[in-house]
Structures are given as C-alpha cells and as structure tokens.
Amino acid sequence: MAKDIKSAISRSTETLVGDALGAVSLMVILFVGLSLPVLV
Numbered sequence: 001m002a003k004d005i006k007s008a009i010s011r012s013t014e015t016l017v018g019d020a021l022g023a024v025s026l027m028v029i030l031f032v033g034l035s036l037p038v039l040v
Helices: 002-011 013-039
Strands: none
C-alpha cells in the first residue's frame, strides 16, 4: 500500500501542487466568508 501511495505521488506531483493551492484558496474563502459579518 505504501508503494502504491508513493508511486501515485511521484506520478502526479504537479497536480498535487495545484490541488493543494486549491484547498488553501477554499480555506481562505471560507475564513473570509465567516469573518465578513463581523466586519460589517
């Protein structure tokens, strides 16, 4: 199982970076959206 995970990571490094950036941007949008009512 560990071999499968390592091979999947090595094959799709560029997509993992894009997915990580997408996840971070969604978290930022969520945080800003939840903080917005406090600021208004």
